Amino acid sequence: MLRRSVLGLAAALAVAATSAFAEGTIKVGAIAPKTGPLAGGAVVTQWPNVRLWVEQVNARGGLNVGGEMMTIELIEYDDKTNPGEHIKLAQRLAEQDKVDFVVAPYGTGFNIATAPIYGRYGYPMIAVSAITDKADELTERYDNLFFTLGTTTAFVDGVKEILVEQREAGAIGNKIAMVNVADAFGIELADLAREIFTAEGFELVYDKSYPLGTPDLSPIMKGAKASGAKAFVAWSYPPDSFGLAEQAIIEDLDVNLYYSAVATSFPAFKGAYGNKINNVLGAGGTNVDDPKIAEYRKAHKDITGDTADYWASANTYASLQILEQAIVGAATLDRNVVTQYIKDNSFDTVMGTLSFENQVSHTYWSVGQWQDGVFRGVKGSNVDGAVPVRTKAGWSE
Amino acid sequence: MIDILVSGLLLSGTYALVAMGLNLQYGVARIMNLANGEVLVLGALASFWLYSTAQVSPLLTAILVIPVSFIGNWLIYRFLLTPLVRRSKSKGALEVDSILATFGMSFIIIGVMVSIEGGFFAYKYLSIPISIIGSTTSLSRLVAFLVAAAIGLALYLWLNHSRTGVAVRAVSVSTEASGLVGINVPRISALAFALGGAITVVGGALISTFITLDASIGVVFTLKALIIVIMGGVGDIRGAIVAAVILGLVETAVATLIDPGLTLAAAYFIFVLILLFRPQGLFGKAPA
Numbered sequence: 001m002l003r004r005s006v007l008g009l010a011a012a013l014a015v016a017a018t019s020a021f022a023e024g025t026i027k028v029g030a031i032a033p034k035t036g037p038l039a040g041g042a043v044v045t046q047w048p049n050v051r052l053w054v055e056q057v058n059a060r061g062g063l064n065v066g067g068e069m070m071t072i073e074l075i076e077y078d079d080k081t082n083p084g085e086h087i088k089l090a091q092r093l094a095e096q097d098k099v100d101f102v103v104a105p106y107g108t109g110f111n112i113a114t115a116p117i118y119g120r121y122g123y124p125m126i127a128v129s130a131i132t133d134k135a136d137e138l139t140e141r142y143d144n145l146f147f148t149l150g151t152t153t154a155f156v157d158g159v160k161e162i163l164v165e166q167r168e169a170g171a172i173g174n175k176i177a178m179v180n181v182a183d184a185f186g187i188e189l190a191d192l193a194r195e196i197f198t199a200e201g202f203e204l205v206y207d208k209s210y211p212l213g214t215p216d217l218s219p220i221m222k223g224a225k226a227s228g229a230k231a232f233v234a235w236s237y238p239p240d241s242f243g244l245a246e247q248a249i250i251e252d253l254d255v256n257l258y259y260s261a262v263a264t265s266f267p268a269f270k271g272a273y274g275n276k277i278n279n280v281l282g283a284g285g286t287n288v289d290d291p292k293i294a295e296y297r298k299a300h301k302d303i304t305g306d307t308a309d310y311w312a313s314a315n316t317y318a319s320l321q322i323l324e325q326a327i328v329g330a331a332t333l334d335r336n337v338v339t340q341y342i343k344d345n346s347f348d349t350v351m352g353t354l355s356f357e358n359q360v361s362h363t364y365w366s367v368g369q370w371q372d373g374v375f376r377g378v379k380g381s382n383v384d385g386a387v388p389v390r391t392k393a394g395w396s397e
Numbered sequence: 398m399i400d401i402l403v404s405g406l407l408l409s410g411t412y413a414l415v416a417m418g419l420n421l422q423y424g425v426a427r428i429m430n431l432a433n434g435e436v437l438v439l440g441a442l443a444s445f446w447l448y449s450t451a452q453v454s455p456l457l458t459a460i461l462v463i464p465v466s467f468i469g470n471w472l473i474y475r476f477l478l479t480p481l482v483r484r485s486k487s488k489g490a491l492e493v494d495s496i497l498a499t500f501g502m503s504f505i506i507i508g509v510m511v512s513i514e515g516g517f518f519a520y521k522y523l524s525i526p527i528s529i530i531g532s533t534t535s536l537s538r539l540v541a542f543l544v545a546a547a548i549g550l551a552l553y554l555w556l557n558h559s560r561t562g563v564a565v566r567a568v569s570v571s572t573e574a575s576g577l578v579g580i581n582v583p584r585i586s587a588l589a590f591a592l593g594g595a596i597t598v599v600g601g602a603l604i605s606t607f608i609t610l611d612a613s614i615g616v617v618f619t620l621k622a623l624i625i626v627i628m629g630g631v632g633d634i635r636g637a638i639v640a641a642v643i644l645g646l647v648e649t650a651v652a653t654l655i656d657p658g659l660t661l662a663a664a665y666f667i668f669v670l671i672l673l674f675r676p677q678g679l680f681g682k683a684p685a
Contacts (some may be wrong), residue, residue: 034515035507040611043515081613182658210657213617215608216408218534219652222400242519242609250526250535268519271449272609 025073026063026333028054029099031089032106036081037212040238042106044266045129045312048304050074050103053320055303063324066331075099083113090114094121100333101323104146108132109184115142124326124339126319129312131155133192139359144339146356149315150364150381155283156193158366158379159259162281162389163231164200171256171391172231177206177224179244180235189235189261205229212237221247231257238263241282242272249276249395256391257281265311265368265375277370279392284311285368285377287385296350310368310375318349352383401650403532409645410542411608413549414600415618416625416637418593421552424632425569425589427488428478428495432503433622434615435510436594440466440601441610442510445518455522456540459602463595470594474587477502482586503615510612522606537606544603548596549638556634565589569632570682624664628671630681639679643667 032046033039054074057063062071075097079086086105093099094117102118104125105111111130118125119142126146132138135147166172176197180190186209197204206227210220217240224232232255234244241263248258263269264282287293293314300308300317308314322342327333330341346355354361365380369389376387419433430436443462447453453461481498485491523537556562567575568585576582604610625644629636644664651663671678 034511035613037613039511039515039613040517043511047515179657208657210652211661213614214657214660215411215621216404216649216652218404219400219649220657222404222533223653223657238517239609239611239614242517246521246524246535246607246609249524251533252526263517266517266519268517272519272521 024062024068024070026065026070026101026327027073027075027097027099028101028103029090029093029097030074030076030103031079031086031093032076032103033081034078036079038081038107041129041263044268044306044309045316046103046106047076048300048306048308049313049316049320050076052300052303053317053324056299057324063328065327065333079105079110081107083110086110086114087117090117094123101327101335101338104128104130104319111145112138115145119144122335122339124323124335124342126322126342128316128319133188135360136358146342146359146361148319148354148361148364149312150362150366152188152192153196154364154381155261155366156189156196159193159233159281160196160200161379162259162367163197163202163233163257165389166231166257166391167202169391173229174201174203175205175227175229176202176231176233177227177229177255178204178233178235179206179220179224180209181237181240182209182211183237185237185262186235193233193235210240212240214240214243217243217247218250220244221251221253225251225253230255232259234260236260236262238266242269245269245273245277245280249273252395256393258392259367264370266309267307270370270373270375275373275397276395278372279369279390281367281369281378281389282375283367284309285365285375285380285386286310286314287377287383288374290352290385292350292352311365314350315364318347318351318354321349322347322354399530400532401646401653403529403534404653405646405649406642407534407538407542407645408649409642410538410545411600411604412621412625412641412645413545413638414541414596414604416622416629416641417545417548417552417634418595418597418600419619419622420626420629420632420634420637421565421589421593421596423626425565426474426478426586426593427482427491427572428474428499428590429492430590430593431496431499431619432506432615433499433597434617434619435503435506436466436470436597436615437601437604437618438510438610438612438615439506440598441518441605442514442601442612443598444602444605445520445610446514448520448522455602455606459544459599462598462602466598467591467595471587471591473502473594474590478590479583479587482583503619507612507615515612517609517611518605519609520605524607535607537603541600541603541607544599548599549634552596552634561585561588566632624668626678628668628678630678633678633680636678636680 030050033042054072058071062069077089102123104127106129108130111127133152180186206224241260259281261283265284297308325347326338326341330337363382365377367379368375368377378389422428422430444455444458447458481494525536527536564580625640629640648660652660
């Protein structure tokens with residue numbers, strides 16, 4: 001009820017805004033979870049960057065579109081982590097709010113599910129929080145869809161490279177304990193990892209899945225510990241990435257390599273466990289020493305009040321910079337022209353110079369590591385500043 | 398084996414905290430509270446927020462939230478749910494109405510919580526390894542278990558050995574008959590609802606010390622609570638505790654001996670068995 005009245009109010013305001021500022025504004029629509037299972041991730045990675053970008057662009061006086069300075073008007077909706085809801089709202093953005101551009105959804109499934117509806121209205125979608133091996137197939141089908149955060153294989157390969165290096169260095173031996181969350185994301189990564197790791201001659205001495213939202217992960221950690229493996233890999237989601245680290249600390253899991261996937265790069269991860277998680281590996285990474293990244297992180301903190309995560313936050317911001325530069329470069333709000341501009345040009349972003357090859361950008365981090373309070377990139381594609389991997393030694397402060 | 402026993406019992410403590418409140422609310426006040434999980438997460442949010450802004454110990458928070466939640470739930474029952482109770486012609490009608498009303502309420506609570514903290518309630522308290530008869534676990538889980546046991550025992554004694562407790566049990570058996578013998582049914586129902594809410598919030602405050610929650614996760618707990626309450630028998634506190642223990646032990650045993658992926662399946666399998674062979678629940682009374 002409350003939600004509906006808030007939406008109603010927002011809609012009323014939007015209508016009022018249209019009539020008042022019909023000239024000189026670009027309407028940008030953003031739909032992503034504020035509630036539901038993916039909300040915890042979206043409020044860290046997606047929403048703050050959308051707001052940061054809009055605020056910064058408007059503070060600069062807007063975008064120069066063919067000589068006219070146009071400010072951005074943001075229209076945001078909560079999809080409640082429900083694809084059906086998202087599609088309904090996307091239609092609303094296009095038909096009622098008549099937005100000029102959209103921010104791509106949060107989550108792999110959401111980007112794939114909504115590509116047809118956004119495509120029908122010609123919106124370019126620069127997807128960030130979407131990782132899939134089907135990128136080429138999808139971009140062939142959807143002319144408007146762009147990928148920027150890498151593929152499933154790239155993520156598994158990043159971990160594999162580290163495992164191989166650590167084995168050669170004598171740190172981990174040949175045995176791996178691997179667990180995964182039993183949903184599409186975890187299963188896809190674990191299936192691929194099983195194949196890639198065994199092809200490298202590793203032995204998976206513990207290989208189990210657990211349901212999303214398992215309240216007690218201690219049997220899993222006890223099992224992994226009993227397996228005697230010196231390397232632990234978890235294809236996990238929040239909140240299990242937190243829960244697994246918690247149990248690893250409690251059980252004093254004796255490994256020299258510990259990896260957990262999504263949310264390991266969140267500042268809250270360190271907030272919860274302090275220096276106990278030093279040298280923990282996770283999906284993502286960033287190069288905090290890069291002046292552009294440092295400047296971006298400072299602005300993120302100053303304007304949104306929160307520390308940016310050490311992975312897809314920068315990519316999300318970069319995707320908005322691409323949209324911005326494409327609108328300015330194409331000097332029009334014509335979506336087809338802007339989409340073509342994105343395909344044909346390269347863009348100067350916080351992630352460096354980005355360009356698309358068959359609508360896929362190959363500049364991203366795949367693995368990072370907590371090193372003395374900062375989550376640094378250790379493996380990536382076309383990125384500078386990767387630091388050497390360190391060995392995990394115990395879970396004390 | 399000892400690992401299974403220790404971890405399983407500690408997990409049962411968590412489950413009991415989740416379900417005891419709902420048992421009172423559903424069993425006595427006859428409100429099928431679908432916002433139970435959200436109320437639990439409110440306790441977790443209070444704990445997280447006070448700990449991260451003012452370093453208040455979650456144990457202290459757990460005590461502080463009792464009066465707040467008791468009064469809050471009392472008001473909810475008095476002003477939001479009493480009209481439903483009055484106009485409902487049968488128990489079934491009240492159930493449907495209360496499900497719809499509390500389902501709506503759950504969204505309001507989620508909205509409020511998201512506006513306070515949209516991300517994860519990530520903090521750790523008493524995350525210290527301890528050893529119980531050779532099995533490692535964390536102090537926070539033990540504390541939650543002990544509090545659950547204390548609440549369960551106190552409730553049991555209160556329900557069986559005090560005048561008000563007997564009245565509460567009478568209302569849970571029959572509202573009409575209790576009214577006839579001079580029990581103030583609306584008052585006892587409000588008391589049970591408020592007390593149930595208070596227990597749930599305490600549970601949330603403690604659970605958040607070892608499980609990372611967010612504003613939207615309440616429904617997971619509502620479902621678990623529902624299973625436990627129905628398994629144990631509506632309105633019987635012993636039933637809820639026994640069901641929580643069964644669920645905790647079975648889930649841990651399955652995760653350790655077979656596969657962690659099958660814990661949910663095992664929980665629902667037992668649920669289905671009980672529904673098939675003892676639909677009134679372990680301690681429930683068969684309908685006359």
